[in-house]
Amino acid sequence: MTRTWRIRTVTDAARARIAVARLAAAHGVTTVERARLTAELSGRLRQCLTKGGVWVLTLDGPSAGDGTLHAAVVPAPDAGAAGRTPWTMAVPCPEPGRVSDVGTVTEDPAVLSEALLGADEDTAAVLDKLAEQEELVAFHREELHQTNQGVLALHAELDAAGRAQREAFAAERRARNEAENARRRLMFLADASAVLNASLNHDEIVRRLPELLVPRYARHVDVWLFDQEDDRHPPTSHPRAATRAARTGRPQYAAAHPGGLPGVDDQPASALDPDRPLLCIPLLTHREPLGVLTLSPPGERWDPDDAVMLLELARRAGTAIDNARRFEHNRDIAETLQRALLTELPTTPGLSLAARYLPATHGLNIGGDWYDAFRQRDGGLITVIGDVTGHGLHAAVMMSQLRTALRAYAVDGDSPGRLLTRLHEYLRHLQPDLFATAVIARFHPDGHTLTWAAAGHPPPVLRLPDGRVRTLDAKPGAMLGIPLRQDIADHTERLAPGSTLALYTDGLVERRAQGIDPGIERLATALGSFGSAELDADLEGSADRLLPPLLSDSERDDDVCLLLCHLRG
Incomplete structure (x- = not known):
């Protein structure tokens, strides 16, 4: 159409x-x-x-x-x-x-008017459609606005969450670093304490302090001990902060600016070294201050936590130095007492004596091992070697009492077995918590008869003139001082010229991993290796040569005592 x-x-x-x-x-x-x-x-x-x-x-x-x-x-x-x-x-x-x-x-105007009205109706319909679309657009615009607001809020929340996460990560890193630094300080403090307490020589402890601190925690270390300023040590000048620390007993920090260290007093810079900060820590004990530890920082200044660790290290160093000094004091007393107790051996015609005493390498250089030799009224010679249980000053005092009691009992002329029995009763009644072992050998005036008795002690070893060696292991008595009544028996041997009797303590023959029997066999073998002429000529030198093969270890856990009695040919 x-x-x-x-x-x-x-x-x-x-x-x-x-x-x-x-x-x-x-x-x-x-x-x-x-x-x-x-x-x-x-x-x-x-x-x-x-x-x-x-x-x-x-x-x-x-x-x-x-x-x-x-x-x-x-x-x-x-x-x-x-x-x-x-x-x-x-x-x-x-x-x-x-x-x-x-x-x-x-x-016709009517037709045209009608057409115009129809066009207006169409326009009105279009406008209605447009109004609907505008309402729909407004609705969607509002939805879009709300959505945009939600997106903006979500972005804000995500941004806040991101910041919080970053802050959490940073806090975690800081906490991890602080924990690692704390662990490092604790490890250093533990290792340094072990080093300081490993020695009982206060000079060694003072020498090790700078080695431990430089250069990690200090650039320079000075240890001022108060009693070192004597004739051997010329007086030196110390910073005013060190003098104040010694007088007040409080740590002092001397620098141009405050240090802000916990537990430390701030002082002006030292006149001796104004450009270098100084941390002066008193070395304190429970009795009195020993000195002052003066440090200069490895950098510009100390971290506060490092300073707290240094204060604790100084406290431990003061305790270690005090313990070492007390040990050295007790050791000097013990050595003096030991020298007083180990008497000189008597001179006897036809009989040579040689004794050796070696203290344990750990602890005080004194113990309960002892030897003695003295004459009786009838001309016989008593030789004795014994061991008081324990170690240290108390054992030495108890050993001295036993030695004195034995000499007093021997005045009556009793035999070795009777003497040990009386010592046993003495310990039972007067020292119920003390025990001891001993061997007593008596050389008769005729020079050829030996009477001996043992109480819980390693048996004597006898070298015959022909080089054969016997262990005198006849039935001994029990340990002295045990809560048991006993009568310790005597044993008699005939001696020929050239015979050698060895009395000793268990420190010479006993080893933890082997026991005592292999050590006694080694002693018998070593004693048998000497000739009679060699023993006649130099018993002292023979005693020196006898010890090294039996004491191969430089470290000894127990005292060693040896008494050689040689009947000259």
Whole structure:
């Protein structure tokens, strides 16, 4: 279906527009598409009328195969307007071919008015659609705004969460670093304490302090001990902060600026070294201050936690020095007592004596091992070797009491067995918590008879003139001082010239991993390796040569005592 209209005047344009609108409505074109078609057609026709001339409006379709209505405005062929651009437009028709004619549009004002009202209705419908779309757009705009606000809030929350996470990570790193530094300080403090307490020599402790602290915690270390300023040590100048620390017993920090160290008093910079900060820590004990430890920092200043660790180290160093000094004092007393107790051996015609005493290498150089030799009224010679249980000053005092008691009992001329029995009773009644072992050997005045008795002690070893060695292991008595009544028996041996008797304590033959029997065998073998002439000529030298193979270890856990009695040939 094709419709054509010639347009020359406004009336022609209005009639053509009305006819197109009616045809579009008749073919079921939607109100919006119809309004769009008529509006654009009106605008095109207005342009054509403005340009003048004759124009042709053509409306094609729709057909069954093409559900589209095509409109075109072109110049009339006879108008002489060739070359002008035609106007075309297509709108969909839901019901193509439904009508064939809409009637003739007259110039009646009523018809034109009706058409105008119909156009307004279409416009109103379009405006209603537009209002709906605007409401929908406003609704979606609000939704979009709310969504944007939620996204912004989410971004803010994520940003806050990110900051909190970063702060948590930073706090964790700081905590980890602080924990590692604390562990490092504790490890250093434990290792340094072990080094300081490993020695009982206070000079060694003072020497090790700078080695421990430089250069990790201090650039320079000075240890001022108060009692070292004597004739051997010329007086030296000390910083005023060190003197104040010695007088007040409180740590002092001397520098141009306050140190802010916990538990430390701030002082002006030292006049002796104004450019270097100084930390002066008193070396305190529970009795009195021993001195002052003065440190200079490895850098500009100390970390407060490092300073706290240095204060604790100084406290431990003061305790270690005090313990070492007390030990050295007790050791000097013990050595003096030991020298007083180990008497000189008597000189006897036809009989040579040689004794050796070696203290244990640990603890005080004194113990309960002892030896003695003295004459009786009838001319016989008593030799004794014993061992008081325990070690140290108490054992030495108890040993001295036993030695004195034995000499007192021996005045009566009792035999070795009787003497040991009386010592046993002495310990039972007067020292119930003290125990001892001993061997007593008596050389008779005839020079060829030996009477001996043992109480819980390693057996004597006898070397015969021909080099054979015997262990005198006849039934001994029990340990002295045990809560048991006993009568210790005597044993007698005939001696030939050239015989050698060895009395000793268990420190010479006993080893923890081997026991005592292998040690006694080693002693017998070593004693048998000497010749009679060698023993006659130099018993002292023989005693010196006898000890090294039996004491291969430089460290001894127990005292060693040896008494050699040689009957000269």
